[in-house]
Amino acid sequence: MENNDLQFKIINTLRSLSVDMVEKANSGHPGMPLGCAPIMFVLWAKIMNFNPEDPLWMNRDRFILSNGHGCALLYSMLHLLGYNYSMDDLKSFRQIHSKTPGHPEYDQSLGIEISTGPLGQGIANGVGMAIASKKLGIDNSIFVMCGDGCLMEGVSYESASLAGHLSLNNLVLIYDDNGITIDGKTDITFTENTKQRFLALGWNVLEIENGDENIDDMQEKLLESKQSSAKPTIIFVKTTIGYGSVLSGKSACHGAPLGTEKTQLLKEFLGLNKEKSFFIADDVKCYFEKLKEEKKNFYNTHCKKALHVENFDTFIKNAIDEIKNIKNGEKDYATRDSSSIVLKHITNLLPNIIVGSADLAESNKTLVSHSYITKNDFTQKYLNYGIREHAMCSIANGISTYNIIPVVSTFLVFITYCLAPIRMAALSKHRTIFVLTHDSVFLGEDGPTHQPVESLTILRSIPNLLTIRPCDVTEVSGAYQIALDYNGPTALIFSRQVLPNILNSDMNKMQKGAYIIHEPNLEDKKVPDLIIVATGSEVSLALEVAKKIGDIRVVSMPCCELFNLQTQEYKNEILPNNVKKISLEAGLTLAWYKYVDYTYGINTFGESGKIGDIKKHFKFTDEDIVAYIKGLKLIGL
Amino acid sequence: MENNDLQFKIINTLRSLSVDMVEKANSGHPGMPLGCAPIMFVLWAKIMNFNPEDPLWMNRDRFILSNGHGCALLYSMLHLLGYNYSMDDLKSFRQIHSKTPGHPEYDQSLGIEISTGPLGQGIANGVGMAIASKKLGIDNSIFVMCGDGCLMEGVSYESASLAGHLSLNNLVLIYDDNGITIDGKTDITFTENTKQRFLALGWNVLEIENGDENIDDMQEKLLESKQSSAKPTIIFVKTTIGYGSVLSGKSACHGAPLGTEKTQLLKEFLGLNKEKSFFIADDVKCYFEKLKEEKKNFYNTHCKKALHVENFDTFIKNAIDEIKNIKNGEKDYATRDSSSIVLKHITNLLPNIIVGSADLAESNKTLVSHSYITKNDFTQKYLNYGIREHAMCSIANGISTYNIIPVVSTFLVFITYCLAPIRMAALSKHRTIFVLTHDSVFLGEDGPTHQPVESLTILRSIPNLLTIRPCDVTEVSGAYQIALDYNGPTALIFSRQVLPNILNSDMNKMQKGAYIIHEPNLEDKKVPDLIIVATGSEVSLALEVAKKIGDIRVVSMPCCELFNLQTQEYKNEILPNNVKKISLEAGLTLAWYKYVDYTYGINTFGESGKIGDIKKHFKFTDEDIVAYIKGLKLIGL
Numbered sequence A, B: 001m002e003n004n005d006l007q008f009k010i011i012n013t014l015r016s017l018s019v020d021m022v023e024k025a026n027s028g029h030p031g032m033p034l035g036c037a038p039i040m041f042v043l044w045a046k047i048m049n050f051n052p053e054d055p056l057w058m059n060r061d062r063f064i065l066s067n068g069h070g071c072a073l074l075y076s077m078l079h080l081l082g083y084n085y086s087m088d089d090l091k092s093f094r095q096i097h098s099k100t101p102g103h104p105e106y107d108q109s110l111g112i113e114i115s116t117g118p119l120g121q122g123i124a125n126g127v128g129m130a131i132a133s134k135k136l137g138i139d140n141s142i143f144v145m146c147g148d149g150c151l152m153e154g155v156s157y158e159s160a161s162l163a164g165h166l167s168l169n170n171l172v173l174i175y176d177d178n179g180i181t182i183d184g185k186t187d188i189t190f191t192e193n194t195k196q197r198f199l200a201l202g203w204n205v206l207e208i209e210n211g212d213e214n215i216d217d218m219q220e221k222l223l224e225s226k227q228s229s230a231k232p233t234i235i236f237v238k239t240t241i242g243y244g245s246v247l248s249g250k251s252a253c254h255g256a257p258l259g260t261e262k263t264q265l266l267k268e269f270l271g272l273n274k275e276k277s278f279f280i281a282d283d284v285k286c287y288f289e290k291l292k293e294e295k296k297n298f299y300n301t302h303c304k305k306a307l308h309v310e311n312f313d314t315f316i317k318n319a320i321d322e323i324k325n326i327k328n329g330e331k332d333y334a335t336r337d338s339s340s341i342v343l344k345h346i347t348n349l350l351p352n353i354i355v356g357s358a359d360l361a362e363s364n365k366t367l368v369s370h371s372y373i374t375k376n377d378f379t380q381k382y383l384n385y386g387i388r389e390h391a392m393c394s395i396a397n398g399i400s401t402y403n404i405i406p407v408v409s410t411f412l413v414f415i416t417y418c419l420a421p422i423r424m425a426a427l428s429k430h431r432t433i434f435v436l437t438h439d440s441v442f443l444g445e446d447g448p449t450h451q452p453v454e455s456l457t458i459l460r461s462i463p464n465l466l467t468i469r470p471c472d473v474t475e476v477s478g479a480y481q482i483a484l485d486y487n488g489p490t491a492l493i494f495s496r497q498v499l500p501n502i503l504n505s506d507m508n509k510m511q512k513g514a515y516i517i518h519e520p521n522l523e524d525k526k527v528p529d530l531i532i533v534a535t536g537s538e539v540s541l542a543l544e545v546a547k548k549i550g551d552i553r554v555v556s557m558p559c560c561e562l563f564n565l566q567t568q569e570y571k572n573e574i575l576p577n578n579v580k581k582i583s584l585e586a587g588l589t590l591a592w593y594k595y596v597d598y599t600y601g602i603n604t605f606g607e608s609g610k611i612g613d614i615k616k617h618f619k620f621t622d623e624d625i626v627a628y629i630k631g632l633k634l635i636g637l
Helices: A004-025 A031-047 A068-081 A087-091 A121-136 A148-152 A154-165 A194-200 A215-226 A260-270 A282-302 A312-323 A335-349 A389-400 A412-417 A419-428 A455-460 A473-485 A537-548 A560-564 A568-574 A611-617 A622-632 B004-025 B031-047 B068-081 B087-091 B121-136 B148-152 B154-165 B194-200 B215-226 B260-269 B282-302 B312-323 B335-349 B389-400 B412-417 B419-428 B455-460 B473-485 B537-548 B560-564 B568-574 B611-617 B622-632
Strands: A062-065 A142-146 A171-177 A204-208 A233-238 A353-357 A382-384 A405-411 A433-437 A466-468 A490-493 A515-518 A530-534 A552-556 A581-584 A598-600 B062-065 B142-146 B171-177 B204-208 B233-238 B353-357 B382-384 B405-411 B433-437 B466-468 B490-493 B515-518 B530-534 B552-556 B581-584 B598-600
Touching (some): A004 A031, A031 A068, A031 A142, A031 A171, A062 A068, A062 A121, A068 A087, A068 A282, A121 A142, A121 A148, A121 A353, A121 A389, A121 A419, A154 A389, A194 B194, A204 A215, A335 A353, A335 A433, A389 A405, A389 A419, A412 A419, A412 A433, A419 B412, A455 A490, A455 B455, A466 A473, A466 A560, A473 A490, A581 A622, B004 B031, B004 B215, B004 B260, B004 B282, B031 B068, B031 B142, B031 B171, B062 B121, B121 B142, B121 B154, B121 B389, B121 B419, B148 B171, B171 B215, B194 B204, B194 B233, B204 B215, B215 B233, B312 B335, B312 B473, B335 B353, B335 B433, B353 B389, B389 B405, B389 B419, B405 B412, B412 B419, B412 B433, B412 B455, B455 B490, B466 B560, B537 B581
Parallel strands (some): A171 A233, A353 A382, A353 A405, A405 A433, A433 A490, A466 A490, A530 A552, A530 A581, A581 A598, B062 B142, B171 B233, B204 B233, B353 B382, B581 B598
Antiparallel strands (some): A515 A552
């Protein structure tokens, strides 16, 4: 054991740095850093393996702050450890364009393994990382710190249940069991027996009874968790929120600065100079210099990158080239079926892929293999997520941080269950591929609870996310090519029903988001009478309409986001100003006014019925649309 | 005990009716009805209190089919019980515009207490109904049938944890423990000790070991659950999915018709005439005639409506009138604070309201009372939901079915956690009020994980949902008036930051969704130079801009959905075709092209920083906007 006084001096330095950051920002969360500084110190100093000079070292232990609002503590810790945070960075806490934003933002080079803030996500992300480590054969541990909120969120239950099922013994959850939430004591809402619950989920349960002071116990339990049995471990750490401040143990210190006076009282209590801010004593600095050397020594003796990681980019490039051979043949497919063909190819070609579904593999057509990951075999490429859409997508985000491509699937309408991780994937630009099938009311009899109408608009509203709705085999292949090449998340939207192959569909042209898939014989005219812009299952419908009335150009627009990125010249070429345009998509019209003059879609919830009846009900037959266009009197017939 | 043969004949009639429905529709789920027919029969025939002739009887027991895909069984049961389903209705299963859609759709007059299909929702809805019963002093039971999927979903954990906390002993969860999901046996993903988990959550746990045959045990356990202790009860019912068919025990019988041959084999196994479809024997009919009389006798001796329910509409009308007195005064407020003032008034005036927050009451400003509902006192009007956004909103939907108005609150960005129940509220037109604060990047330092940019677009994309973003105290009051008067869900969007009161804001005019809040002095001109359409915090910004440049009309458009409903004449009056229009809102622009020629918004994720810095970064100062408008060259200056 080391000098106990020095250790508490370090812990109190972490506390005071964190509080100084919140005070200077006049914004932030002092309660958690004051309570968790001891366990944070012990974890990083005595347990975890890492090297601040090579933060991307694949074999490093991972740390996730699921209660991301406590990030002043994390930044302080990373600063002391020698990560790339200067004292000025700490002083810029919560300031615009700083390295130290109000919640941790994904940047592995800075020691931030994943973005957190929305509660519970970090636990699921950690499950994903633990799976990825086992998949790649990396011998490390994933430590996730979390609070009461994280454990109350359903996503943490879903992912903890799966973690227990998979016996993820490389996962350690450090639960800041402080008995306080924003609205008061946890006992106003949260009186379950959490320990018993985690035992029921197949976890080891450990406890640190005095998380404020008993450093030896912390070290012992953390070591035990790291070397543990065949199960994931949760450590209940009894801490005092706002330790040392006059507000200690009260929710009042959760999310607001203490103020000058209370900060000074705190520093007095901690035995620090109350007049000094952002101060680190020399012996503390010296301790971390030594610690850094120790960590580097371990790194130097254990520094082997997982070799198969290095060539991932090459594998992906090859896969993109290979699937270019998959295109329209004689047979028509539902796009979920063409997706299946392409995805099987990709899965065979890539070592770094984990495909899965929230118990809809047979419907999503994502069952790329009948061998799947089990607690005894992580070499497989398929993972059964169970009926856990939210955890699935959050776990996928965690997996993606290992340069493994997670492909996850469910029905399109059920993005309502997992929009939080879809948003996080977009925010952090994780290369997560969301396969979303049953993409319109045309899924039929399951009815409005299962029929998306607003879902495409929702996805298109999320920055950084590519939403691609291909119309046939060729475009499905192109969609996967785009997804594999994109440095961010993609939502691939597929039909349940069979769609006809289209003569001029083009996997290259679609890379620009939209292209002319049918041009009428204009003869003397310079421009067509009308342009129909359609996606997915409505492209063939647009072509039917074009056959019946006037000289109509049909534009296939599988990806609005990519089209938005094109030059004005290209946009004008495809959708010229001087021709009237109409959108055609079996869903909400709201997002189409940006591109067209008239919209044709479905702005109410769906109906349970046969696909033919649904088409008639929503006026999605070629006759209906021809009649509508005639009504507009844009085409002289 | 009654004649056992007859009872099994009834059970087998339920089975064959359900299978006939699926066969005729050539679509649906036979597995669950075959497995759950026995428990369904025992529950309705021997346990539940209800009267098909008065399906709205407040004191009735409630039944929710959380595994809604098994609805052929529910429709068959309701038909036999004498609810308003004809044999033709059963024959129209899953056909368009039928009374028997592919998943149950909310219609209390038909015995459908709430819409189900998306898994797990029904459990949370049941928690809401159990709370509502206790709130209104109704002595009944809420029975929720569910499958593995429901229990794997996070929303069910969240709501079960709260149910245990509140000791909802009027809630009974009947778990169809058949060991099978769509993708195979549950043991591929779901190996937790679920019984131990529910014990940990504070529930009674009962088990029926032979749910296929042991009717006496079913009756005993169901009776025990209804008369139980101080806890909610879960009954594990071991059943065989697809009982009696050659596919029994296999996931293959979950979601596809058996086909003619397997149906005939099934009927032979069940001792029924294999040639007959949709057949009910006379003795079975006779049984239900008698049963109906028994149920009616009970009803007649216990028929007291909860009196305080009857005047709810009057109370609501009064509340709407009362809050008309709340309008702009001398002081400026954040709209979350004006919301607090209005909501406190409403809560005092209404007996039928339950306000709550997902542990953000102090931030959402929804803490209308310091007394709150506890397991010992359901008379209060405030409920601490805990950090459980998903369960909160689903529970609210359940509460709303009792004509109690649930008001639930969280940060706007966290609709990503609870979009499933928001969608269900919209689909079923529940009068749930969602209070969503911290409505833009201007919430400041918490950064992009907490800053909505796409959220308003998402809400506006949901049919039937009103999304209202008021600009000051007067409009906040108007927003609540609209919400209370609307027969469906409303999302109220409030700012964290203080907003100035606006001279011409108008709670009456806003009922049309949009109105002219500032008109320039036009003198000789017939029309303004430009129209700025703004909402919420951007209305005052638009007025600043209008002061500085040209003759600009400012339109406040707090509710796009209501504006969409207005006459074309009104629309042309507010937003005439011959004047250029620009939208101004601190969020995604995608949904604004429908109304304007130019959009001004934020199409990327946010930034952590001081509000002033964020305004500069996103160019949301009056100078920036004046410069942009000058750049458009629409106003000759």
